Amino acid sequence: MxxxxxxxxxxxxxxxxxxxxxxxxxxADLVGDDAAVLTTQPGKSLVVTTDVLVDGVHFxxxxxxxxxAGWRAAAANLSDLSAMGATPLGITxxxxxxxxxxxxxxxxxxxxxxxxxxxxxxxxxxxxxVRSPVTTVAITAFGQADPTRLIRRAAAQPGQAIVVTGIxxxxxxxxxxLLHPDQGHNLTSSDRAALIRAHQRPIPRLDVLPFLFPxxxxxxxxxFAGMDSSDGLADAILQICRASGVGAQIDRxxxxxxxGLSRWVGAEQAMKWxxxxxxxxxxxxxxxxxxxxxxxDQLDQSAMIGITTAQPDVWxxxxxxxxxxxxxxxxxxxxxxD
Amino acid sequence: MxxxxxxxxxxxxxxxxxxxxxxxxxxADLVGDDAAVLTTQPGKSLVVTTDVLVDGVHFxxxxxxxxxAGWRAAAANLSDLSAMGATPLGITxxxxxxxxxxxxxxxxxxxxxxxxxxxxxxxxxxxxxVRSPVTTVAITAFGQADPTRLIRRAAAQPGQAIVVTGIxxxxxxxxxxLLHPDQGHNLTSSDRAALIRAHQRPIPRLDVLPFLFPxxxxxxxxxFAGMDSSDGLADAILQICRASGVGAQIDRxxxxxxxGLSRWVGAEQAMKWxxxxxxxxxxxxxxxxxxxxxxxDQLDQSAMIGITTAQPDVWxxxxxxxxxxxxxxxxxxxxxxD
Numbered sequence: 001m002x003x004x005x006x007x008x009x010x011x012x013x014x015x016x017x018x019x020x021x022x023x024x025x026x027x028a029d030l031v032g033d034d035a036a037v038l039t040t041q042p043g044k045s046l047v048v049t050t051d052v053l054v055d056g057v058h059f060x061x062x063x064x065x066x067x068x069a070g071w072r073a074a075a076a077n078l079s080d081l082s083a084m085g086a087t088p089l090g091i092t093x094x095x096x097x098x099x100x101x102x103x104x105x106x107x108x109x110x111x112x113x114x115x116x117x118x119x120x121x122x123x124x125x126x127x128x129x130v131r132s133p134v135t136t137v138a139i140t141a142f143g144q145a146d147p148t149r150l151i152r153r154a155a156a157q158p159g160q161a162i163v164v165t166g167i168x169x170x171x172x173x174x175x176x177x178l179l180h181p182d183q184g185h186n187l188t189s190s191d192r193a194a195l196i197r198a199h200q201r202p203i204p205r206l207d208v209l210p211f212l213f214p215x216x217x218x219x220x221x222x223x224f225a226g227m228d229s230s231d232g233l234a235d236a237i238l239q240i241c242r243a244s245g246v247g248a249q250i251d252r253x254x255x256x257x258x259x260g261l262s263r264w265v266g267a268e269q270a271m272k273w274x275x276x277x278x279x280x281x282x283x284x285x286x287x288x289x290x291x292x293x294x295x296x297d298q299l300d301q302s303a304m305i306g307i308t309t310a311q312p313d314v315w316x317x318x319x320x321x322x323x324x325x326x327x328x329x330x331x332x333x334x335x336x337x338d
Numbered sequence: 339m340x341x342x343x344x345x346x347x348x349x350x351x352x353x354x355x356x357x358x359x360x361x362x363x364x365x366a367d368l369v370g371d372d373a374a375v376l377t378t379q380p381g382k383s384l385v386v387t388t389d390v391l392v393d394g395v396h397f398x399x400x401x402x403x404x405x406x407a408g409w410r411a412a413a414a415n416l417s418d419l420s421a422m423g424a425t426p427l428g429i430t431x432x433x434x435x436x437x438x439x440x441x442x443x444x445x446x447x448x449x450x451x452x453x454x455x456x457x458x459x460x461x462x463x464x465x466x467x468v469r470s471p472v473t474t475v476a477i478t479a480f481g482q483a484d485p486t487r488l489i490r491r492a493a494a495q496p497g498q499a500i501v502v503t504g505i506x507x508x509x510x511x512x513x514x515x516l517l518h519p520d521q522g523h524n525l526t527s528s529d530r531a532a533l534i535r536a537h538q539r540p541i542p543r544l545d546v547l548p549f550l551f552p553x554x555x556x557x558x559x560x561x562f563a564g565m566d567s568s569d570g571l572a573d574a575i576l577q578i579c580r581a582s583g584v585g586a587q588i589d590r591x592x593x594x595x596x597x598g599l600s601r602w603v604g605a606e607q608a609m610k611w612x613x614x615x616x617x618x619x620x621x622x623x624x625x626x627x628x629x630x631x632x633x634x635d636q637l638d639q640s641a642m643i644g645i646t647t648a649q650p651d652v653w654x655x656x657x658x659x660x661x662x663x664x665x666x667x668x669x670x671x672x673x674x675x676d
């Protein structure tokens with residue numbers, strides 16, 4: 001006997017609903033983070049993450065060169081590794097391509113992939129190429145981590161400082177400039193270039209890990225709590241809070257946004273892009289307050305943006321009392337799937 | 339400046355040509371086998387392999403239920419691990435699906451995947467689901483191996499016995515029966531069922547590894563030479579010979595084929611399916627002759643089918659002199675891509 005809803009379409013159920021159903025097929029201790037952790041031997045964990053990108057859905061020749069599509073795909077996967085506290089070992093690339101696609105397009109994609117990977121001494125270790133009516137890029141990245149030095153979504157505790165490792169909203173603003181080149185005439189040329197670069201060549205924050213896990217080991221309990229902000233800053237905060245059973249109070253004035261953005265689109269739009277734009281690939285961490293202060297001192301453009309609370313709601317508050325307090329929820333968030 | 343051929347299409351260049359170009363982006367020591375080997379720590383190697391399957395190209399509702407598509411996808415990847423001498427740790431599944439696909443289809447796919455994995459105490463450890471105009475399944479499997487007990491394509495030496503771990507041609511014959519149910523009326527019902535099952539539920543030969551690498555260690559130099567026969571028996575022999583710089587002499591009478599197949603389609607067609615049909619997922623190994631004899635004694639339906647030679651051509655010979663000697667080449671082989 002089938003469930004009554006077994007004929008539901010994916011569109012009807014939604015991505016989250018489908019993922020939840022599929023998680024029933026996975027061991028419970030392996031799902032719910034940016035990547036899966038596998039212990040291969042005592043002392044080392046293998047960390048694996050996978051992403052599928054489809055032409056016309058996740059990239060488009062209108063805004064993204066093949067090199068940039070490759071860079072972004074590599075960066076997104078390396079960001080997932082960094083969000084687990086893992087250093088990369090390699091990626092595999094599964095490619096579906098129409099027969100009439102130019103070889104040059106594929107080579108340029110791989111060029112972008114390997115350019116990004118090379119920054120982190122990482123390589124493509126294998127792959128598959130098949131015929132497909134639509135160009136599809138499936139990437140699996142794996143890395144290794146010390147199992148005592150992981151970053152997990154569910155590890156936040158009330159009273160911790162919420163740290164972002166950099167500005168938010170830049171990728172979304174860069175996309176706007178690519179779609180509407182006539183926009184943003186009051187941006188300086190270097191601010192404009194920085195926004196476009198943030199969209200085309202995002203930086204996975206693997207550089208943060210040595211500060212989070214210095215040798216000798218810091219005197220704070222691990223795993224630390226955190227994830228990356230690939231699906232938006234608001235989504236990251238909400239995901240961490242839900243997984244950890246805590247809430248948060250975020251001060252909108254503490255969220256670092258790109259230079260010139262408020263002047264261009266206004267403070268309200270800038271905040272929307274910072275919270276919901278997505279693809280900034282920063283780390284969002286919940287840390288003991290003294291350790292957070294120390295980390296923020298060491299990382300340019302990072303900031304303490306709020307605090308975790310025992311009460312489970314997530315509030316965006318305004319320390320200058322211009323805006324009313326606003327409760328954040330998943331409904332406002334950024335959804336890839338429709 | 340672009341190369342003159344940079345505007346070549348993938349169709350024009352062919353799959354092998356494209357793969358060769360893409361290998362330029364990978365470290366040379368990581369390509370050329372069924373999967374990539376990464377040394378994470380002394381004493382253990384991480385083995386990774388990836389496959390992309392596209393609706394209408396690699397599976398079809400006409401011949402394959404979603405459960406069988408899932409089983410076959412898992413089996414193909416586990417077979418690649420076994421062909422490296424690795425035992426599986428887990429797989430990731432990247433899924434691209436049209437919005438109007440029934441949830442039940444996807445759940446049945448995962449059912450088949452996990453049914454196959456469960457036979458080998460393996461699990462899905464992560465994945466991604468995205469919107470795509472065409473259903474696409476990208477699987478990455480990883481396993482671990484003792485670096486002194488690997489199976490490599492390039493390790494064959496002249497004068498070794500060529501062993502297959504089971505019958506060939508069964509998957510291709512099963513496909514024929516699914517496409518043309520009126521065929522094969524002279525097959526027994528159990529032979530018919532076995533052929534269909536060989537196509538729908540192929541068995542990755544992870545069970546062979548304990549015989550190849552018994553404890554205590556056999557007195558033969560490793561890595562052993564071999565790969566799986568997923569792209570056809572002829573392809574596997576040719577790949578091993580090319581990678582190892584050896585040739586082979588294969589006795590057509592020694593190739594194990596399914597019961598009843600010659601009576602149904604004739605000896606010549608049966609041999610074509612055995613050599614070029616593909617997807618039998620057996621291991622093809624080149625081993626010292628005494629060790630090969632010992633292995634074949636232990637494995638049902640396995641056989642020594644020939645010998646490697648210093649002279650680099652691959653010949654199919656007929657010990658009963660009914661057929662003339664025939665030189666095998668890649669041109670006759672099984673190609674996924676067109």
